[in-house]
Amino acid sequence: MADPVRVTFLGGLGEIGRNCAAIEVDDRIMLLDCGLMFPDLDMLGIDLVLPDFSWLLENADRIEGCIATHGHEDHTGGLSFLLRELSFPIYGSPLTLGLARNRIEEAGLLDRTKFIAVADGERRDIGPFDVEFIPVTHSVPHGFATAFHTPQGIILHSGDWKLDLTPVDGRLTDLARIGSLSDQHGIRLLLSDSTNADEKGHSASETRVGAVLYDLFHEHEGKRIITTCFASHIHRVQQIANAAISFDRTIATMGMSMKKNVRLAREMGLLDIPERSLRDIDEIGDLDPAKVCVISTGSQGEPMSALALMAASENRWLKVGQGDVVILSSHPIPGNEANVSKVIDGLVRLGVEVVHTGIADVHASGHAKQEELKTLLSVAQPEQFVPVHGEYRHLVAHARLAQQMGVPDDDVVICEDGDSVVLTDDGIERGERVPAGYLYVDGIVGDVGTGVLRDRRVLAAEGVVVVIVAVDRETGAIITGPEVITRGWVYAPEAEDLLDDCAERVRDAIKDAFGHDATDIESLQRVVRRAAGRFVNEQTRRRPMIVPVVMEA
Ligand SMILES: [Zn+2]
Numbered sequence: 001m002a003d004p005v006r007v008t009f010l011g012g013l014g015e016i017g018r019n020c021a022a023i024e025v026d027d028r029i030m031l032l033d034c035g036l037m038f039p040d041l042d043m044l045g046i047d048l049v050l051p052d053f054s055w056l057l058e059n060a061d062r063i064e065g066c067i068a069t070h071g072h073e074d075h076t077g078g079l080s081f082l083l084r085e086l087s088f089p090i091y092g093s094p095l096t097l098g099l100a101r102n103r104i105e106e107a108g109l110l111d112r113t114k115f116i117a118v119a120d121g122e123r124r125d126i127g128p129f130d131v132e133f134i135p136v137t138h139s140v141p142h143g144f145a146t147a148f149h150t151p152q153g154i155i156l157h158s159g160d161w162k163l164d165l166t167p168v169d170g171r172l173t174d175l176a177r178i179g180s181l182s183d184q185h186g187i188r189l190l191l192s193d194s195t196n197a198d199e200k201g202h203s204a205s206e207t208r209v210g211a212v213l214y215d216l217f218h219e220h221e222g223k224r225i226i227t228t229c230f231a232s233h234i235h236r237v238q239q240i241a242n243a244a245i246s247f248d249r250t251i252a253t254m255g256m257s258m259k260k261n262v263r264l265a266r267e268m269g270l271l272d273i274p275e276r277s278l279r280d281i282d283e284i285g286d287l288d289p290a291k292v293c294v295i296s297t298g299s300q301g302e303p304m305s306a307l308a309l310m311a312a313s314e315n316r317w318l319k320v321g322q323g324d325v326v327i328l329s330s331h332p333i334p335g336n337e338a339n340v341s342k343v344i345d346g347l348v349r350l351g352v353e354v355v356h357t358g359i360a361d362v363h364a365s366g367h368a369k370q371e372e373l374k375t376l377l378s379v380a381q382p383e384q385f386v387p388v389h390g391e392y393r394h395l396v397a398h399a400r401l402a403q404q405m406g407v408p409d410d411d412v413v414i415c416e417d418g419d420s421v422v423l424t425d426d427g428i429e430r431g432e433r434v435p436a437g438y439l440y441v442d443g444i445v446g447d448v449g450t451g452v453l454r455d456r457r458v459l460a461a462e463g464v465v466v467v468i469v470a471v472d473r474e475t476g477a478i479i480t481g482p483e484v485i486t487r488g489w490v491y492a493p494e495a496e497d498l499l500d501d502c503a504e505r506v507r508d509a510i511k512d513a514f515g516h517d518a519t520d521i522e523s524l525q526r527v528v529r530r531a532a533g534r535f536v537n538e539q540t541r542r543r544p545m546i547v548p549v550v551m552e553a
């Protein structure tokens with residue numbers, strides 16, 4: 001009998017983002033990624049969403065470390081929050097660690113962790129974990145799939161990956177190694193990225209994008225060109241830079257993270273831009289605009305980003321208009337479509353020519369589509385399969401692909417956040433569930449619950465009515481008020497009568513309450529809320545938040 005091995009999914013199964021899984025061998029826990037998610041539009045005022053850390057905190061002494069598969073924030077952005085409470089080492093490629101380090105450093109938590117760099121193909125023992133780091137191609141360089149050699153056989157986690165036979169840096173997804181693991185040992189459990197599982201066909205090669213960019217630069221000679229992509233997409237930055245240099249343009253980075261990442265990647269030798277071709281955005285004033293290529297952040301339409309400010313004519317470095325071309329070398333991630341289209345609209349209104357994926361193939365996905373997913377399944381030949389990373393429909397689509405590729409129905413398990421699976425000598429079974437709700441971050445962290453969000457939605461949609469009244473509880477006399485104050489229900493200066501009538505109604509209700517001896521403060525507050533709420537609804541058919549403030553005089 002070999003010891004059972006458990007995999008618990010703390011995030012990323014049922015949504016795009018906040019990827020986080022925990023693998024347990026010999027009673028120790030290895031985290032696999034710890035990411036954040038950007039909020040939906042209805043999460044008012046929320047900056048970020050994290051995995052629920054409560055299970056990890058309860059099991060803090062069992063945590064061996066965290067493996068960061070690659071440098072995207074939806075895989076590493078949660079670390080700077082988890083490290084406030086826990087301390088453990090982080091393993092990853094040097095670039096992944098360099099990217100992950102930024103936020104951790106900003107949070108002042110460098111002393112809570114050790115960054116341990118691992119190389120392509122390296123196999124290493126970390127506590128009871130025997131882990132192999134297998135290169136994969138993705139939209140940030142130097143990502144890994146991870147193979148855990150466990151007492152229950154090999155668990156292979158794909159990380160975020162695609163099959164690109166002509167990647168910009170020549171670093172291929174190492175299917176050969178996966179094939180040989182499958183041949184030699186067999187792969188017990190495959191966990192694979194489902195982001196594009198409902199997309200037919202094969203993702204385009206990143207180098208295809210380079211050719212398209214070159215053509216666009218050719219077509220727009222004589223105009224200023226502003227491009228935008230993810231700041232971590234070093235290969236895209238390289239291809240934009242190559243096109244710019246071919247047409248004798250100087251490259252200027254705009255936005256903090258673009259500047260930082262370009263510097264980091266050049267230091268690591270992952271980005272080849274000669275010093276003479278590179279400037280900072282505040283140093284291009286004296287250059288001919290037709291000889292400039294700006295590479296900016298803001299490809300997701302983030303409201304305060306360099307590009308969004310440009311579209312609103314509020315960018316202090318760059319005023320754009322007629323004669324400028326903006327190339328959005330990116331695709332909006334789910335939830336960001338509205339922001340991106342607002343930015344495009346703003347730019348077009350200013351007279352800018354905008355090129356986006358709807359117009360030219362200026363982007364290639366970093367995630368495997370159906371044919372690639374099937375290729376991995378056929379090479380890995382897993383005994384069991386759990387689709388990871390994706391909304392529910394992506395997980396289901398990926399599960400179907402696995403069945404098509406011959407994994408028996410009973411061995412394909414669809415899990416959601418909080419679910420776990422246990423591998424035993426008898427097969428795969430569902431394990432205990434752990435808490436996995438959203439941890440909302442607004443400002444520092446954590447104290448925003450669903451109750452606060454519900455209040456914010458009511459406030460945003462209907463406004464608030466505050467009714468203040470002071471009573472003498474002995475005599476039942478109303479000493480001051482009721483005073484009715486509102487924000488967002490009606491505009492008070494134009495609706496004084498309405499507010500007076502509301503106060504009148506509340507006054508009557510209080511008198512009535514004293515008549516019935518319901519005179520404790522809590523009962524009076526209830527009476528006030530009900531009276532005001534009814535009045536507001538009768539008069540206006542609206543349901544603002546009613547806040548009764550009853551004081552004892
Ligand atoms: Zn991802």
Ligand SMILES: [Zn+2]
Pocket residue numbers: 070072138139160
């Ligand atoms: Zn990724």
